[in-house]
Amino acid sequence: MEEHNQSSLLKSKRFLPFFCTQFLGAFNDNIFKNTLMLLIAFSATRALGLESNVVMNLAAGLFILPFFLFSSIAGQVADKYEKSSIIRRVKLAEIFIMLLAAASFVTESYSLLLLLLFVMGTQSTFFGPVKYAILPQHLSDDELVGGNALVEMGTFVAILLGTIGAGLLMGVEDTKELTAVAVVAIAIAGYLASRKIPKAEPADPSMKLDFNIVRMTGKVLKYAREDRAVYLSIMAISWFWFLGASYLTQFPNFAKTVLQGDSSVVTMLLALFSIGIGVGSMLCERLSGHKVEIGIVPIGSLGLTLFGIDLYASIPSYDVDQPLTWLQFIAHPESVRVLIDLAGIGIFGGFFIVPLYAYIQKNSRPERRAQIIAANNIMNALFMVGSAIAGIVLLGVLELSIPQFFLVIALMNLVIAIYVYTQVPEFAFRFVVWILSHSMYRVTHKDLDVIPDEGPAVIVCNHVSFVDALLIAGAIRRPIRFVMDYQIFKSTLLGPIFRLAKAIPIAPRHKDEEVYQQAFDSISKELEQGQLVCIFPEGKLTKTGDINEFRGGVEIILERNSVDVVTIALQGLWGSFFSHKDGPAFSGRPKRFWSKVNIVGGRKWQAKDVTAAGLELEVRELRGDNP
Incomplete structure (x- = not known):
């Protein structure tokens, strides 16, 4: 995982054809749109009999209108049918649209070009949901950020090159003829690239398409609001x-x-x-x-x-x-x-x-992913219209x-x-985790693939410092519910962070029976919902650097929820500012910055084999001589 990066995706047949297809599509959109805008600004308004500003705003509106009208249908289509075939049909349609556009440029049929701008917007509308919904099917979780990064980079570079290209075309003598050739050639190149995109099976082939635009727009926005x-x-x-x-x-x-x-x-x-x-x-x-x-x-x-x-x-x-x-x-x-x-x-x-x-x-739910992305496209278009209105009000009305x-x-x-x-709160919590793991600590990890990708499990770990949970959360991809001593929630510094993380407070039974019972009820509920729960069986931070005796809380948990238990160990945290070495944590200055911390995965235990003593022995072996 650590060796691959975005550049390796550009060598992959799973991604390169798709990247080329979307890049050429965005590039062609901007060549066509910007050249038309420039022609309108400098020469076409006389032919249309309208003022330049009116035609420019009309053109911008015609391109964005299909995103409001057809995104809900496009999302349904992308979820119902095989995605690479949808892309190929959309790109084939682009060739025919650009052939008409080429003829219109040469014959100076500006009214038809404006209509084709609406049709091109429609084509882009149907490409949008497939564009993002196909990525999780072709890329693994650890490639998803890199793939999206390349898509966004490619999109904005295409916008830039399309804008510059339109300006260059306007500077030559045969503008209309060269533009006609360019848009058709780019459309053909995009279609050829799309033919190499691997298949991506439909998410919900049994879906019945609903062509009622108003009803379906409301429905896809409702789907988006479910999470x-x-x-x-x-x-x-x-x-x-x-x-x-x-x-x-x-x-x-x-x-x-x-x-x-x-x-x-x-x-x-x-x-x-x-x-x-x-x-x-x-x-x-x-x-x-x-x-x-x-x-x-x-x-x-x-x-x-x-x-x-x-x-x-x-x-x-x-x-x-x-x-x-x-x-x-x-x-x-x-x-x-x-x-x-x-x-x-x-x-x-x-x-x-x-x-x-x-x-x-x-x-997003896989069977509705494209429709949720369609909802995103609708909201994007709405906000872009809002930006134009804001510009008119703030710059024009308020001056x-x-x-x-x-x-x-x-x-x-x-x-x-x-x-x-x-x-x-997950955004703010992950921000704190990221800052911590990139300032005071340099966190590496090993064998954490033992943690299941889905489904419930209990994670047990040694307890060295007040930030153990934050570092573990930063290393594991799935959300985790941590069980923490109730006293930590009273801390001015860490209390708000663990509340953001929705940590579960627990108290010794003899100190607060109600908090004790509520903790086990909350743990059971989280496991029933398929979540990961992390506990520190020692029940307190080590004061010597050695691992304290594991208590029997994990066995109580498994009596109510018979789930797998995964062992992990923290190495290298003893002696940090948040540990109890040389006195209580937080006393004095931070002792180390950019400390190397390692999180080591052990193995998965079936519930019937779990004992507190057995878990303690394994965590001691995992930690080794590096407290």
Whole structure:
């Protein structure tokens, strides 16, 4: 697992054809759309008999409208039928659409091109749910973040290249003819790539398609709301598209009126933003340790806000006689900070969006995954329309400057982030775990594949420090319910963290009978629901570095729920700030930073074979001489 990375996926037949297909599709969308927009802006409005702004907004609306109308149907289709065949049919349709578009470009049939923009949006609508629903079927869990990172990087690079390509096409003499050739050639290349995509079996072939758009849109949104964490992840992704659309829409006027640059500065801003998202996306796999790690999503939120605020504060104060080229712009020392901020917004945007997409894919019910992704596409489109309305209100009605507009959306991002993370504590908990395991500790693990991928089990481990549970949670892919001494919940520092983790408090029976009984009831309920439960049978932190005697709590648990028990051991934590070495934990300064901690998996015990003494002996052997 630790040797593979995203680049290895680009050599895999499971992923490369799909990546090429989606990249070429996004590239063609943007060549077609941006060239048409430029033609409308500079020459087509006379032929249509309408003002440029009216036609531009009409074109943008026509492309996004199908996402509202047809996403629910597209989600059903993606769940009912084999996915690679759907992709091939969608790409074949793209060839026919682009042949009509080519003829329309050559004959300057702009009304038909606007209609084809709607049809192209429809084609993209049907590709969207398949695009994300197919990944979990072709990629393993430890490849899912890397795969999504490549998809997001590819999408934004395609947007960038499509925008630049459209500008280059507008600069040549035979614009319409070359555009006609380009869009058809790219569509054919995309179809050829799609023919190599491996099969992905249908999730629910017995489903009956419902073509009632209103009813099905409501139904897929209801499916998305069934899991609150998934639904709020969809809302967070949609908010990112609100932010992205807000920045991208304002780049031309921002470059012209605020930065006093020419069109090459607009292209540079777009390039920095897009490349930043690509870089951030590609870094996600390394930061997440090859697993779906939502702990880096709050880092993305924080970066989006901080760089957004700094962008407002970093506007250059120079005055020039004529618009600056991009080379002249970067030559000004004051400009560097603006460029860093835009790149930073892109990078942290990548941190933000990639784990969320992977989380939705991993945690959605397989038979409804494509429909939930369709719900995501509907909300994305709604938020992008919302960004346009926000721009009209804040910039037009309230007459804010563009830097002030950027400041407002950066602060809005902070408010929305706080709301999401308080509603879904798992995000905040995973953030704390990620920070801890990447600051004071360097955590490695071995043989943790002994822990089942699904179904209930009890994990037993030695107890060395107050952060044992956090480090274990960071190393194991599945959510875990930890059983912790009730006194720790009174801690100002750690109490809120373990409440976020939904840890189960337990007290000695002679001290608090009610808490004791409630703990075992809660453990039983979690196991009945197929969850992992982790206990520390010593019942207290070691004060000597040695393992204390295991108590019989695990045997009581197994009397009510006959489940497997897995042994693991912590190595290297004795002597850390959170352990009792040389005095009570938290006394004095932290003793070590970046300490190497190892978590070692043992074996799986059947319930009938479990004894507290036997578990203790095995954990002692696993830990060895490295307390």
